[in-house]
Amino acid sequence: MNEKNQNRKIIPKLRRKILKTSEKRQRKISIVIPAYNEEDSLKPLFIELRKVFNEMKDFEFEVIIVDDGSTDNSLKILNEIKREDDRFKFISFQKNYGKSAALSVGFKYATGDLIVTMDADLQDDPHEIPNLVNKIDEGFDLVSGWKKVRFDPFIKKYTSRIFNFVTSLLTGIKIHDFNCGLKIYRKDVAHSIKVYGEMHRYLPVLAHWNGFRVGEIVVKHHPRRYGKTKFGASRFLKGFLDLITILFTTRYLRRPLHFFGTLGFLLFLIGFAIDFYLAIEWAFYGKYLTNRPILWLGILLILLGVQTIAIGLIGEMIAHHAQRVEDYHIKVLKL
Ligand code: UDP
Numbered sequence: 001m002n003e004k005n006q007n008r009k010i011i012p013k014l015r016r017k018i019l020k021t022s023e024k025r026q027r028k029i030s031i032v033i034p035a036y037n038e039e040d041s042l043k044p045l046f047i048e049l050r051k052v053f054n055e056m057k058d059f060e061f062e063v064i065i066v067d068d069g070s071t072d073n074s075l076k077i078l079n080e081i082k083r084e085d086d087r088f089k090f091i092s093f094q095k096n097y098g099k100s101a102a103l104s105v106g107f108k109y110a111t112g113d114l115i116v117t118m119d120a121d122l123q124d125d126p127h128e129i130p131n132l133v134n135k136i137d138e139g140f141d142l143v144s145g146w147k148k149v150r151f152d153p154f155i156k157k158y159t160s161r162i163f164n165f166v167t168s169l170l171t172g173i174k175i176h177d178f179n180c181g182l183k184i185y186r187k188d189v190a191h192s193i194k195v196y197g198e199m200h201r202y203l204p205v206l207a208h209w210n211g212f213r214v215g216e217i218v219v220k221h222h223p224r225r226y227g228k229t230k231f232g233a234s235r236f237l238k239g240f241l242d243l244i245t246i247l248f249t250t251r252y253l254r255r256p257l258h259f260f261g262t263l264g265f266l267l268f269l270i271g272f273a274i275d276f277y278l279a280i281e282w283a284f285y286g287k288y289l290t291n292r293p294i295l296w297l298g299i300l301l302i303l304l305g306v307q308t309i310a311i312g313l314i315g316e317m318i319a320h321h322a323q324r325v326e327d328y329h330i331k332v333l334k335l
């Protein structure tokens with residue numbers, strides 16, 4: 001009888017304990033690092049990361065270094081690193097596909113609850129990882145670093161500032177540094193957004209438009225210690241072309257007529273107003289149209305407007321056939 005009573009007390013206690021430990025299951029952080037010809041940086045990065053891991057005892061870690069077709073000694077060094085610490089995994093591309101490709105493949109293989117991305121060139125500081133985690137625990141889905149004080153060449157600093165200003169204006173996201181390599185994602189964010197081309201600059205935009213909460217913290221930034229930057233002056237133009245693609249594929253993919261229709265209608269309206277005004281003057285005041293060159297502008301705008309609307313309609317036809325339910329991100333599914 002006594003024993004039975006005791007059991008009755010112990011079992012709920014045990015159950016509570018099990019529940020508590022399962023709640024407190026160690027969270028796993030995957031760190032995805034794209035690296036292209038960064039042979040000198042890999043070892044120091046490895047050492048710094050291990051220091052951080054030792055400080056963050058509550059977490060389990062894995063590192064996925066994506067060697068983006070390096071032609072230097074990176075592969076050999078990566079093998080050495082992996083041999084020394086099993087948590088450091090790597091994927092090596094056959095050729096150089098670009099940072100976005102490296103990130104998306106890294107995301108694919110990352111198994112963590114949280115996914116951190118950082119550059120391999122030691123410009124991003126791994127000691128910011130605990131701060132990123134704290135911020136995400138405040139209820140964000142993606143937290144981006146902001147290199148408030150940055151150590152980059154003069155011209156890059158300023159073009160980057162313009163780039164960030166315009167992107168923020170056009171996308172409506174209030175962050176200061178879209179292209180910071182150091183970011184943290186909840187796993188569903190990283191696994192549900194598609195990165196290709198050079199879209200890595202717009203990951204916060206993609207996340208925001210898919211309904212995720214995007215935050216920002218100031219992070220430390222360092223000058224490049226070894227090697228050189230992999231993006232030349234063309235980054236500026238390419239960045240803006242990618243912004244158009246992003247605006248298009250996220251905002252208007254399912255409703256192309258809203259974009260082309262608005263633009264076309266506007267052009268048509270301006271053209272029509274010009275020619276209507278000229279026609280009135282001709283009808284009531286007898287002003288000849290032959291010596292009024294602006295007539296041609298009106299005609300041009302009307303034609304252009306009609307054609308732009310027509311392009312939108314063709315876009316609608318394509319969108320209609322290309323509609324896929326997989327494109328909608330589902331948060332909870334209880335069937
Ligand atoms: N990177 C890459 N593939 C590329 C270009 C760059 O994986 O084709 C990596 C690079 O090794 C680095 C990160 O992306 O870890 C950022 O590149 P970089 O430092 O050259 O850019 P910046 O700091 O000048 O913006």
Ligand code: MG
Binds near residue numbers: 119121123224229
């Ligand atoms: Mg860099």
